Amino acid sequence: MFIIDTTKIVEVFCFIDDFCKEVESFYAHHPLPKGLEKRKSAAGRKPSLSESEVLTILLLYHLSGFKCFEYYYKRLVLQELKSFFPKAVSYTQFLFLARQACFHIFLLAHYRCSLSLRTHHYYVDSKKLPVCDNRRIHSNRVFEEIAKRGRGSTGWFYGLKLHLVTNQYGELVRFLITTANVADNNPEVLNYLFKGLIGKCYGDKGYLTSLLEELLEKGIHLITKVRRNMKNMLLTMQDKLNLLKRGSIEAVNDILMSVCDIDHSRHRNPLNALVHIFSGLAAYTFLDHKQTRFNPARLAA
Numbered sequence: 001m002f003i004i005d006t007t008k009i010v011e012v013f014c015f016i017d018d019f020c021k022e023v024e025s026f027y028a029h030h031p032l033p034k035g036l037e038k039r040k041s042a043a044g045r046k047p048s049l050s051e052s053e054v055l056t057i058l059l060l061y062h063l064s065g066f067k068c069f070e071y072y073y074k075r076l077v078l079q080e081l082k083s084f085f086p087k088a089v090s091y092t093q094f095l096f097l098a099r100q101a102c103f104h105i106f107l108l109a110h111y112r113c114s115l116s117l118r119t120h121h122y123y124v125d126s127k128k129l130p131v132c133d134n135r136r137i138h139s140n141r142v143f144e145e146i147a148k149r150g151r152g153s154t155g156w157f158y159g160l161k162l163h164l165v166t167n168q169y170g171e172l173v174r175f176l177i178t179t180a181n182v183a184d185n186n187p188e189v190l191n192y193l194f195k196g197l198i199g200k201c202y203g204d205k206g207y208l209t210s211l212l213e214e215l216l217e218k219g220i221h222l223i224t225k226v227r228r229n230m231k232n233m234l235l236t237m238q239d240k241l242n243l244l245k246r247g248s249i250e251a252v253n254d255i256l257m258s259v260c261d262i263d264h265s266r267h268r269n270p271l272n273a274l275v276h277i278f279s280g281l282a283a284y285t286f287l288d289h290k291q292t293r294f295n296p297a298r299l300a301a
Contacts, residue, residue, distance in 0.1 A: 009084060012059055012286055017052040019108055024051075047097055048087040054101045055108060057085065057094070058275065062260040062283035069276075099271045105278040109175070112285035116171035120199025121242070123249040124165050124207060124222075126184050127256070128152040129177075131159040131273065132265050146270055150180025159265075162256075162277070165193050165201065166249050173197070175281055177274075185209040194220045200239070202246050252284075260284050 049057075057077055066072035073091050082088065089097070131147045132140045137158045140147070147159045163176040163184070174193050182189060184206035191211075194201065198219035207224045215222050223239055235243070257263045262280035267273040 008063065008286070009056070009060065009081075012063075013052065013056045013084075016055045016059070016108065019111065020050075020052040020055070020104065023104060023107060047093075048089055049085070049094070049097055051101060051104055053085055053087075054094070054097050055105055055279070057088075058098060058101070058105060058279040059283045059286065062262075062280045063286065065259075067261060095272070098275050099269070102271055102275050102278070105275055105282065109278045109282040109285075112282050113172045113174055115285075116173050117167055117169065118173070118197070118199075119167045119169070121168045122165050122173060122197060122199060122201040123168070123246055124163070124193060124201050124203040125246075125249045125253065126152075126206070127162045127164065127253045128154075128157050128180065129160040129162055129263060129277070130157040130180075130265050131267065134158060142268060143270055143273075146179070148179040148181040150182075160273075162262075163189055163193060164249065164252065165197070166252050168245070168248065170248060170252050172252070172281065172285060177277065185211075187211055190215065190222075194218070194222075200242070202239075202243050204246065255287070256280060256284055259287070 057073070060076075060081075061069055061072050064072060064076065066076070070091055073094060077085055077088055078091075088094070128150065131143045134157065137149070140158070143159070149156060149158050150161060151157075157180060159180050161178050161180050161182060163178065164172065165174040167173055174197075176189060176192055178186075178189065184203075185208060187209070190207075190209060194215060200221045200223060203222065203224045205225050207222060208226070209222070212222055223235065223243060225243065260280040260283050262277050264273070264276055267276065
């Protein structure tokens, strides 16, 4: 028996299907950039699986608890979920369709983040995404000239880095993927993560930056701990308490790595890696166990 509730399958598919229809109607009048348009098969036939079905299968993998996509596809999709996906293709053909859907899964992940509440209370953090074991760095050719060496709280690694902004309810607000050698307080990274956000954001010492005044003028007040050789900052008691709750974003990272399984170091294609990460981020937004949202109607009552 499969371990995904049928109502969750219907919920995910209905949302994605509506999303794909909106994207298709938009790009019918706004052509995609060169290289992002869909490729046709040699015979010029359309794939048997629709775009929404491909995205649904990708997201369900991260919600299923499986740790091997090939086993998940052959065991679950082609067998127990055959009634939901009667035109499912072979595993090899699906990988080709998944790479074609990279742009759509990227848009879906960003769109799901845009639906999160803007609460004026945010947390920022980064998570390493190694693409191979440190002992195989010199023999890795899949991510050559893409991945870089970086240093995290647990030591050196080779790969990418995921930057996240969440609200206090554990909802993803914004994300960015960079190479591992990009610092957390990189000006371009901070400007992108905080663009359009207003309120206070809490981070660790890695986000100490000289852009505090510039960010404050744009509406975001970045609050971090100070290093030992720095003077203490004057903070309100509420800001000190909120800074102590910064571990909530660490919990989000743990769920992304353990439940949604975005940490995978054996990809054979960089595009497969991006599809895997984007679908894991999008799948996280469909989880039901995030903290209860604040309901403004309670204050009115």
